[in-house]
Amino acid sequence: MNDDDLTYRMTRPTPARPLTGLSLLLVEDSRFTCEALRLMCMRSGARIRRADSLRSARRHLSIYRPDCLMVDLGLPDGNGCDLIAELTDTAMRPPVLIAISGDQGLEAPALQAGANAFIPKPLQSLSVFQETILSFLPVNRHPTGPRMINEERINPDRLAYYDDLSHVVHMLDEDRDQTCSKLGYALQFLRGVAISADDTPVMDAVESLSQAIQGGQPAAPARANLAALLQQRMNALAVA
Template sequence: MNTLDDFFQTQPPSASRPLLGLTVLAVEDSRFACEAIRLMCVRSGARIRRADCIASARRHLRVYRPAVAIVDMGLPDGSGAELIADLCHGAAQSPVVLGTSGDGDLEQAAMAAGANGFLHKPMTSIAAFQAEILRHMPRDRRPNAPRPADTTQVSPDRIAFQDDLSAALAALDGQTGDAHQVAYVANFVLGIARCALDADLFAAARAASFDPARPGPAAAMLDLIRTRAQHKIAV
């Protein structure tokens, strides 16, 4: 199977657009986090495809093989480590596979599954994003000339944050007694709260993730999600 890049590579990467011609598959259930990746890809010259779960990612991979796969460690239908292992050791290998999470403790699991590297959330630095991908790329896919670091910090659209809150609310409402579901939603909210720099929401999600079987922390997190979701953003 050819990479999508084999069909669309028309120009070599440049100093200002060092990822030109590359396709990035972002396997990410958070629209807010994925918007940050999209902005960094656009500034770097890369195309982006998004999958919001493992099943969706595998449907993508049956059609094409991206040059870079960025895999969130906590996905609604399983652990990102499972998909990373498939990408690194299976038939649909990608040249660069990066794990990502707002929980730095999951870096070890990503690397053990075979990931080339790890991106810590929140991802806002274009220079760090480019550097982490380029250091794992084959030499012929890197810019030949020296390049100045892009010091721009991306700022994802807050509407995507509201979309994530609505998704968390729908996933948890009426299910605060389901420890498995609480654990997934708590980890999801931890990631978006870290990206949004929302300390109160992060603390509530952290408390729920420590003991998802207890209804109190889950209910407190749900109440705070409801409060945040009611603050609509004018378009």
């Protein structure tokens, strides 16, 4: 076997690593979700890069064209649907473009903007990840021979959840006067993170604060409850 044969075999998809040779750009601000997708790519043979904002994603896409682009729809500097719409029908559009979100109501807008598919959070199923991407790749990018569907559930390192919660606490500290525009983004971000981590109490606390703000009611009690819950979670994760 010469070097060319070895390189060819190393970059060809296999039943065990069906996405070998695939490059993926993930546009996602949550470290917990990024860790889940990093593990999925590692299990699948794909290479992954990360952008944490629309601005960073546009910078990446100006330099190289990934095989697959996965875009979170709630980002710190805008809606992921805007990036999807920008890329549709342009030479910069990757062959596979997938939207992700904890809000399943955003599936229709994402598909209308031009996404090939929508995957709801939490992103835990390795088979859903692999099969969704493969369904939009040409046949010559598929592994040959029989392949069993991998039903493995991906469980990211909980320290990544700690990092996300710490980020929210920092944003809430910056918004003590409750007028900072970051509050809306912080709650949106935390809602998605809590969905990904299957943390129902945090989801409920976010919903209570959101309802108080939207209803024009005093938000201090709900805000204090959320802050205390986040600190409790972080303390538990720090010693786990």
